[in-house]
Amino acid sequence: MNKRIPHLDLDENLVREARKLAKDVTDDVQRFIDVKSTTSVERTVVRLYGIDGIDAEDVPLPNVIVDDVKNGGGLDRGVAYWIANGCIAKSMMPQELAEAVGRREFSLMDLPPQNEGLVAEKIDEMTKSAIEHITEIRETRDRMLEELGDPPQPYLYVIVATGNIYEDVVQARAAVKEGADIVAVIRSTAQSLLDYVPYGATTEGYGGTYATQENFKIMRAALDEVQQEVGRYVRLTNYASGLCMPEITAMGALEGLDFLLNDSMYGILFRNINMIRTFVDQYTSRLISAYSHITINTGEDNYIKTSDPIDRAHTVTTSQLINEQFALKSYMKPEYMGIGHAFEIDPDVTNGLLYEIAHAMLTRELFPQATPKYMPPTRHMTGNIFKGYAMNSLYNLVSIMTGQSIQLLGMLTEAIHTPFLQDRYLAISNAKYVFNNAKDIGNEIVFKSDGFIQKRANEVLENAVKLLEHVKAVGLISAIEEGTFGDISRKRDEGKGGDGVFTKGEDYYNPILEAIIEELRGESV
Amino acid sequence: MNKRIPHLDLDENLVREARKLAKDVTDDVQRFIDVKSTTSVERTVVRLYGIDGIDAEDVPLPNVIVDDVKNGGGLDRGVAYWIANGCIAKSMMPQELAEAVGRREFSLMDLPPQNEGLVAEKIDEMTKSAIEHITEIRETRDRMLEELGDPPQPYLYVIVATGNIYEDVVQARAAVKEGADIVAVIRSTAQSLLDYVPYGATTEGYGGTYATQENFKIMRAALDEVQQEVGRYVRLTNYASGLCMPEITAMGALEGLDFLLNDSMYGILFRNINMIRTFVDQYTSRLISAYSHITINTGEDNYIKTSDPIDRAHTVTTSQLINEQFALKSYMKPEYMGIGHAFEIDPDVTNGLLYEIAHAMLTRELFPQATPKYMPPTRHMTGNIFKGYAMNSLYNLVSIMTGQSIQLLGMLTEAIHTPFLQDRYLAISNAKYVFNNAKDIGNEIVFKSDGFIQKRANEVLENAVKLLEHVKAVGLISAIEEGTFGDISRKRDEGKGGDGVFTKGEDYYNPILEAIIEELRGESV
Amino acid sequence: MNVKKVDLSRIKPYGDQMDDGAVQLSFTLPVSNGPRAREAARQLVNSMGFSEVQIVFSEDLSDDFTFFIVYGKTEKFVDYNSIKAIGVESPKMNMEQVDEYISTNIGHPIIVVGATIGTDAHTVGLDSILNMKGFHGDSGLERYRMFEVYNLGSQIAPTELAKKVREVNANVVLVSQVVTQRNIHIKHLTELVDVLEAEGLRDRVLLIAGGPRITHELAVELGYDAGFGAGTMPSDVASYIASEVAKKLL
Amino acid sequence: MNVKKVDLSRIKPYGDQMDDGAVQLSFTLPVSNGPRAREAARQLVNSMGFSEVQIVFSEDLSDDFTFFIVYGKTEKFVDYNSIKAIGVESPKMNMEQVDEYISTNIGHPIIVVGATIGTDAHTVGLDSILNMKGFHGDSGLERYRMFEVYNLGSQIAPTELAKKVREVNANVVLVSQVVTQRNIHIKHLTELVDVLEAEGLRDRVLLIAGGPRITHELAVELGYDAGFGAGTMPSDVASYIASEVAKKLL
Numbered sequence A, B: 001m002n003k004r005i006p007h008l009d010l011d012e013n014l015v016r017e018a019r020k021l022a023k024d025v026t027d028d029v030q031r032f033i034d035v036k037s038t039t040s041v042e043r044t045v046v047r048l049y050g051i052d053g054i055d056a057e058d059v060p061l062p063n064v065i066v067d068d069v070k071n072g073g074g075l076d077r078g079v080a081y082w083i084a085n086g087c088i089a090k091s092m093m094p095q096e097l098a099e100a101v102g103r104r105e106f107s108l109m110d111l112p113p114q115n116e117g118l119v120a121e122k123i124d125e126m127t128k129s130a131i132e133h134i135t136e137i138r139e140t141r142d143r144m145l146e147e148l149g150d151p152p153q154p155y156l157y158v159i160v161a162t163g164n165i166y167e168d169v170v171q172a173r174a175a176v177k178e179g180a181d182i183v184a185v186i187r188s189t190a191q192s193l194l195d196y197v198p199y200g201a202t203t204e205g206y207g208g209t210y211a212t213q214e215n216f217k218i219m220r221a222a223l224d225e226v227q228q229e230v231g232r233y234v235r236l237t238n239y240a241s242g243l244c245m246p247e248i249t250a251m252g253a254l255e256g257l258d259f260l261l262n263d264s265m266y267g268i269l270f271r272n273i274n275m276i277r278t279f280v281d282q283y284t285s286r287l288i289s290a291y292s293h294i295t296i297n298t299g300e301d302n303y304i305k306t307s308d309p310i311d312r313a314h315t316v317t318t319s320q321l322i323n324e325q326f327a328l329k330s331y332m333k334p335e336y337m338g339i340g341h342a343f344e345i346d347p348d349v350t351n352g353l354l355y356e357i358a359h360a361m362l363t364r365e366l367f368p369q370a371t372p373k374y375m376p377p378t379r380h381m382t383g384n385i386f387k388g389y390a391m392n393s394l395y396n397l398v399s400i401m402t403g404q405s406i407q408l409l410g411m412l413t414e415a416i417h418t419p420f421l422q423d424r425y426l427a428i429s430n431a432k433y434v435f436n437n438a439k440d441i442g443n444e445i446v447f448k449s450d451g452f453i454q455k456r457a458n459e460v461l462e463n464a465v466k467l468l469e470h471v472k473a474v475g476l477i478s479a480i481e482e483g484t485f486g487d488i489s490r491k492r493d494e495g496k497g498g499d500g501v502f503t504k505g506e507d508y509y510n511p512i513l514e515a516i517i518e519e520l521r522g523e524s525v
Numbered sequence C, D: 001m002n003v004k005k006v007d008l009s010r011i012k013p014y015g016d017q018m019d020d021g022a023v024q025l026s027f028t029l030p031v032s033n034g035p036r037a038r039e040a041a042r043q044l045v046n047s048m049g050f051s052e053v054q055i056v057f058s059e060d061l062s063d064d065f066t067f068f069i070v071y072g073k074t075e076k077f078v079d080y081n082s083i084k085a086i087g088v089e090s091p092k093m094n095m096e097q098v099d100e101y102i103s104t105n106i107g108h109p110i111i112v113v114g115a116t117i118g119t120d121a122h123t124v125g126l127d128s129i130l131n132m133k134g135f136h137g138d139s140g141l142e143r144y145r146m147f148e149v150y151n152l153g154s155q156i157a158p159t160e161l162a163k164k165v166r167e168v169n170a171n172v173v174l175v176s177q178v179v180t181q182r183n184i185h186i187k188h189l190t191e192l193v194d195v196l197e198a199e200g201l202r203d204r205v206l207l208i209a210g211g212p213r214i215t216h217e218l219a220v221e222l223g224y225d226a227g228f229g230a231g232t233m234p235s236d237v238a239s240y241i242a243s244e245v246a247k248k249l250l
Ligand code: B12
Pocket: A186, A187, A188, A189, A190, A206, A207, A208, A270, A302, A305, A306, A378, A379, A380, A381, A382, A413, A414, A415, A416, A417, A418, A419, C119, C120, C121, C122, C123, C124, C125, C126, C128, C129, C135, C174, C175, C176, C177, C178, C179, C180, C181, C208, C209, C210, C211, C212, C213, C228, C229, C230, C231, C232, C233, C237
């Protein structure tokens, strides 16, 4: 990437210091993570072994299996062993085995331990085939992207959120034809707190459509079709963060998703999910993402929806650096890091646009190799759709000026409803207009040295360093307890899903993750 | 004015050369102007002597008087003499005299010549009182402006155009309360080709309201009232250019108008008015404007409504320089020159915004002491009011970035109808948002030296110099015949109102203009 | 003055003159663009009682939909004289006045329980009413001397809320609903009323709903005592609570 | 697929699902802002046949007016099957085809007189149709071999136009009207028809009107043979003229 103009004269030492501090902070948390697993991580393993479907009570078989093992007290060994043991004991394929357990024919825990060698062989075989499967999907995607061509940045990113996957398809197709590069299917409001992933195609949701494997498949197929018509690769996005973070990532890997919302702290802060649960889950989730070339989107934009975007700008930077370090721990390449930030300053602030430019530019320059995800004005959008459209125009201008990568398009009806077909069209045409009409503005203007923008960016960075020093001193968990991010305080032992966390036993074995880590580590050397 | 950032590195020699050429071009035309007068110039004198009203056939008395003198063959002496002579002969005040002539009781030309000394005294007396009157009005305005305070630039300028002056008042009041700094009452489509000024308050017009002295008075009174409520001075604008250019200016001077649309070539090009008529009329019109501190607004924006805004950008610059020189010939101070330009590039042009910035910046820097009038997108506005609103947002941004003075607010319904109440509100709130949110952006960014914007501005200036060289060589009149401006060609002997032009006789006397020139000349030394 | 004055017995939209009836509309029809689609749009708008319908813009949204922007003149009008403001009616007091009023007329602090119920996780609106910090400089109920506030936060099940009401012996229940897609808020709000009734708590509390799409009318229709919409100030709510609780005591 | 398909016999606006009827409106009422004004706006929109009316924005425009932005769900629908495209009907030909067609079927060039009449000074639209340069790459009638074009320019009085028609023995008259405020275009267009009729010229010419707010329907209603609106291409007009003049000759 060549050095863009305008640029900030960031203090390089400060940048290095910030990264070092963020690394220290996450190293500390990683020590917890390494010794824990969760029910969701285990269900991820089950899914990657090809087990899918539901039992008579609509409970997903991955839950059935993990609960079965958990209830039998065997989870600290990891679910992989039990599945392999069961397959051999019953001479069944994993899916058959799961269905039988789903019919309550037997418990995996009641089956006698099989020959260790055979079980190990079975595990290897299942793991190899699982890895081959997701590798093939990844390669198909990479090839398609190459063949159809990667559209120019900033990518135009729109959401669909009807609640009905088939209606979503209609709207996604329309959006792509109008120029959308990325389609995100927003999840139903209730889903992130479900400790299972719903099954099958769904046609009812509130404020979004359930993330299910079948829904992923339906939308991906629709986009694959329309992307041929429009002759450019169209990316599909869904949401990982929540109680099923790694499972959803596995589903994404299986269905060829391109982007997943995946933040190391979002679930804690905004969904009151247990801290350890989230930290452990995000690690597995990101390993799979890194492996499958799924770009993660972090959620710092949310902080400045509940706290002040100017006063708390450095918390965004701090969190970005933490998210980056957690991603690096999962061997993720920077290009797959969709570092989040947002244009949320009150439009009535004098010179608010200069702050926005400074903040956006800071994200761009701190993460030069990343693929920043820039979020539109939301909290100060009102029923005045015209004003909102003007705000979105300036938002688009800041993006093209500062060289952002992923442009989550602002909707003029943000304060009113999830997007109508026409709202999405208007959003796309606004962005296309501004991006084209101001195409090279980023190479044309220079920020006055020692001007407001330069100073402001450095100030935010300094404040972030100060905050990171504090976080390092007290530890990330205490910092969250103090309400550092988004003005929200969460306690270490509270939060949903804490009961799904367990300490790995001595004989814990997660062959899939080990295989993934091994490959990624290989690549990264 | 302190040097703003961003600025263009304009070639100072080229700037000097351009001004010199424009001076030469206008010197040439001024030689014609100096030996001619027009019926409209004479009616202006009549009006300033306080004659107003209409005859039984609704013909304005200024026309009655001038026609009377013209028919009697005395116009080459100037109308002033005949009025003074008549007043003495009949022992009447000018208004009584005009009414009597209006009733066809006698012709001024049939009255016997009176004692020369008495007539000269009468002329001096009438002239002195006329000048005192408009001086007092000017001073009242200047004082009001000082007391109430001049709002920050760019001024928010809106139009009202209902056709009914009372309805216009309702809408102007609303606009001022929402934040408008300048209200322009658009004239009815038919008026600029009328060779008289309609009389009295009018309630019917098409695409605008007739410019009449009573309408001026009604609107000025309404604004004087509302400006007290809002606590800032509100400027009133109307249109001079047309067949009655100097008369309307006189009315403006009498009624305390602040701005008049007044271009040295608009009538020729866009209304097919005779060239000499326009050149002569604009001179008188500008002398009165200069005297009365009425800011003129030139009409270069119109050129790029009919010709290409990129290819023909230099014709805008050329015309601006010509307008400036004509204004200087009327002893006008730069601050009263509202040099016109416009944001008219097709929104689909890649990097169109960079061109717009370059062009706007060029106007700003070529006329550092002037009060440039920036016109909004119009020709590429469509029925897509949302797109239009986005275009207006960028237009506002360019204005605040490049430091414009008068912002004619773009209407989202430009392609549909003259503004609705709500359209004006939306326009004002768009401008307020952008101007405040990006307040100091002009001091924050620098255009890359040797970048596109710098190069483009210099290129336009170079082309303007080349064009001026050509215009100087062939003469302005031939240049207009060639279709230099707005891709419109007009022939020297054609066009409306040519019959109103006459060569001043040896004993021609225009005491009012002489008095004005004397005072202005005194000031300018 | 030579200009038409408003006739309050039949007010109509004002574009650029009184009673011109000018209205702007936009919508999408599920047909592809063209003269036929435009004619359909025109007929649709005509059928709403518009004349002089102008389709000023039409654009394909993919192949199956067309977006229209339309101006027309409505023939409808409203008798403004007969309109009563539907909204919460209560004397408007500031924080000191409310505290004073409660001290005098009620004599003890009012106990308030607040929550965002169901699947709704939007807390900013409710927090603006309850938290110290308040909204646009108007302090929230927590800062009032005479309110005792329990803010349960988001995604609270109706039964959980009912439990808390009983536990703290609440006088007032404040519920927020922000997500309204497919009328989920109606479902949630109805559920809560049902639970409170089933548990015999409904009559013991003043029950208030709020959110950007909540109107007083809707709230009353759903069995609430009042509803507060976009832009509500904490002191509006405080004034209402104070005067209503005082009334209840009478 | 589990998604409602369009029913062409009753199409309705589509917001985010088939037949939800979602429409956006905006307008100004001549009353000051407040709950009563909002209620008036709601009732007005209700009276147009909308349900679930949401006043999403209201703002004072000075003291006497309020601007509203509203969303609602219309109950109206249109039978798309019964809609015939109202528009000029003629085979669509390009320049070469038109010239060829005229040579073959008419045998001599068609004489066209164009003008913007009355007080209207907008020439860009008419020039786009007549001038060589044309419109968006489609050449104007002057470039056609088989058209002889007289473009009189703007602000032409009907009598002047009639004179020219007689003088050059025109086959076709093209008039442009862009300013439509207070229906001035209708006045101008009617005047022209009257003059042409009075002078016995109406039946001798093909009379065509054009402009951004002109529809074929309106033109026919005013006594014109055809009307062309926004976005018209010169070749559309040329094709129509060629085929109509040929018909007249039969
Ligand atoms: C901030 C925000 C979020 C934050 C919420 C953080 C938090 N802790 O609250 C986050 C990012 C978490 C979020 C998530 C989602 N959101 Co959200 N969000 C918003 C946003 C941008 C601002 C809301 C806000 O804070 N407004 C500011 C407050 C002060 O205003 P208010 O709520 O109207 O409150 C005032 C009054 O209404 C009243 N009031 C409110 N409640 C109460 C209660 C009482 C008792 C009283 C008296 C008064 C009262 O007083 C307040 C002060 O005046 C809006 C868009 C917008 N601009 O409105 C979307 C919006 C509300 N979100 C929406 C959606 C769909 C979601 C998601 C479902 C999206 C998804 N699928 O991921 C999720 C899920 C959330 C869930 N489970 O509910 C939609 C709702 C659409 C609809 N009409 O149904 C909106 C409108 C955006 C959109 N156009 O799609 N969101």
